[in-house]
Amino acid sequence: MRFGLVVNPVAGLGGRVGLKGSDGADVQRRARALGAEPRAAERAALALAELRSRLGAGLTVRTAAGAMGADAVAAAGLRPAVVHEPGRPTTPADTRAAAVALAAEVDLLLFAGGDGTARDVLDAVGLSVPVLGVPTGVKMHSAVFGVSPRAAGEAAALMAAGGTTLRDAEVMDLDEDAVREGRVSARLYGHLRVPDVPVRIQQRKVGGSVTSPSSVGGIAAELRRRLGPGEALVLGPGGTMRAVAAALGADVPVMGVNVLDRDGRLVAADVAAARLEETVRETPAWVAVTPIGGQGFLLGRGNQQISPAVLRAVGADRLLVVATETKLAALGGRPLLVDTGDEDLDRELTGHRPVLTGHGRTAMYPIR
Structure with missing residues (x-):
């Protein structure tokens, strides 16, 4: 089975510093000024390490160069095959371009990011290739992510072994600017096709009910x-x-x-x-x-x-x-x-x- 990986290097950057998201260059600069450190590549490597433990070290993972994937693949002890050279700094356009380049060459596209990254992957590939999110963002309301990085690697390995079917899962996202102003505004953007592993793939976030x-x-x-x-x-x-x-x-x-x-x-x-x-x-x-x-x-x-x-x-x-x-x-x-x-x-x-x-x-x- 052919695996691909694209990493959003700044996904989750605003989480621990309380910025409620990481979308936009201004927010990313502010997050770094507050001491935030990127962890997307580290969490992507955990997913790949789990995949390696189940399928062996001989895997080659098609990916983007540097922080957008190749670094995480190498950190997991696997071989990266670079199919996209991103700009510096990387942008959502790089995520979409890498996803397009990988879609034609892989059977499962892993992506590390949050809901914003899921939207970029949706825009790039739609339902043309199965995907699976490695959770590295802040919110992750979409139903396309593993419940943890290792769970994502486990689900990918299960798909490689023929042990799962696919299902269409919701891509949701919040308006981060509205959230920072105290307004919660979620929207359904579409669906991506993911492995159907209920205990390893998270559900979508649902609106709150009336509290007694x-x-x-x-x-x-x-x-x-x-x-x-x-x-x-x-x-x-x-x-x-x-x-x-x-x-x-x-x-x-x-x-x-x-x-x-x-x-x-x-x-x-x-x-x-x-x-x-x-x-x-x-x-x-x-x-x-x-x-x-x-x-x-x-x-x-x-x-x-x-x-x-x-x-x-x-x-x-x-x-x-x-x-x-x-x-x-x-x-x-x-x-x-x-x-x-x-x-x-x-x-x-x-x-x-x-x-x-x-x-x-x-x-x-x-x-x-």
């Missing part, structure tokens, strides 16, 4: 009860968490990571990972997150500010999962997911964990 005031109030009361004197509460993003913050008495941005004190006062809004790491090292804290509707992701999608360093400083026993019973039911029994970028931490967080669903109510739910 009694459930949200009960969750807020449970969070307040856990906080001791002088302790802080880190709230992840999302409509559920914003409603919980309101029940605690705070008005917070819907897409940011925010810090509240025990009395519900907003200590810091829309914080980046570096500041959050300083905060939790100086102040005992709890971290509360809610799964993304329809996908089930707790960590690694849209809340990269809650970094592995933050989670290790707080402690796994102080990570609180909150969700209404309606949101859990909408998952249809699928597990909650973590993809922090630290594989050891991900393994520590797997298993069954209590989910706060209301006042005095919890549900044990699996995390994978």
